[in-house]
Amino acid sequence: MADRKTSTRPSSRRESTYDLILFALIFGDLQPGSAVDEKRLARQFSVGLAGVRDALYRLSLEGLVERQPRIGTRIPDLGLRELQDVFEARVLIEGDCAALCAERATLDELEAMQSAFDGYSEAISQRDFRRLVRMDILFHRTMAAACRNSLIQKQVTMLHNNASRFWYFGLPRLKPAVLRADIEMHLKVVDAMKRRDAAAAKVAMSAVLGHFPDNVRDFLSLSAPMSLTEVKTDVGSEVDRRQRKRPEKRARTAAGVS
Numbered sequence: 001m002a003d004r005k006t007s008t009r010p011s012s013r014r015e016s017t018y019d020l021i022l023f024a025l026i027f028g029d030l031q032p033g034s035a036v037d038e039k040r041l042a043r044q045f046s047v048g049l050a051g052v053r054d055a056l057y058r059l060s061l062e063g064l065v066e067r068q069p070r071i072g073t074r075i076p077d078l079g080l081r082e083l084q085d086v087f088e089a090r091v092l093i094e095g096d097c098a099a100l101c102a103e104r105a106t107l108d109e110l111e112a113m114q115s116a117f118d119g120y121s122e123a124i125s126q127r128d129f130r131r132l133v134r135m136d137i138l139f140h141r142t143m144a145a146a147c148r149n150s151l152i153q154k155q156v157t158m159l160h161n162n163a164s165r166f167w168y169f170g171l172p173r174l175k176p177a178v179l180r181a182d183i184e185m186h187l188k189v190v191d192a193m194k195r196r197d198a199a200a201a202k203v204a205m206s207a208v209l210g211h212f213p214d215n216v217r218d219f220l221s222l223s224a225p226m227s228l229t230e231v232k233t234d235v236g237s238e239v240d241r242r243q244r245k246r247p248e249k250r251a252r253t254a255a256g257v258s
Helices: 002-026 038-045 049-061 080-104 107-115 120-125 129-146 150-173 176-194 198-222 238-254
Strands: 066-068 072-074
Touching (some): 038 049, 080 129, 080 150, 107 129, 120 129
């Protein structure tokens, strides 16, 4: 029993370090286009250097960081091509994942997916975008595990991690009504799963995935005159959000657009 406990602890620490760095990537604390300092990350998160390197290796396999021999690790930019690739793959995979969940998910997993969004109205009204992203990640991770297919689970989780960077970038630019509608569509997926209606779950998940890429594509296009590596994505701060809009406002004014 003692040996078993000892063997699980390092895995748990690695998973924790992975999530810490993953969320820093999603929330823009590690900014697109920037270099990664492994020792600085270890100090920042109070973790071991080996854990940081293990997490960065896993993230490189997901395409969330780029590692180059003798050069180092950098955060990839947010680009239209990457956005299209991620969402095309999600549309192909996650609909079938939802269908499998309708057949295989336990009642506890279905409740976990539904409760993942508890308090979402408050989060939207408070513009707590980090909380919304964490809700969404919990929903999709639970769904991925509930399909009972390890290969699909890995792909769904990897694709959603990538998509979360784009979603967080776009969240402050979406109206509250749009955000509420998006979450309500997620809950319709759960409703179909609870009815054990695989076809309806697949259709509902397709509806979840179908609208968002166009919104984010528009945001990325609007940001094109400004380097995305210069966009401060800590949107939890209203002051920072206003500061980010100033270059766009100046550009519109110069062009004669109010």
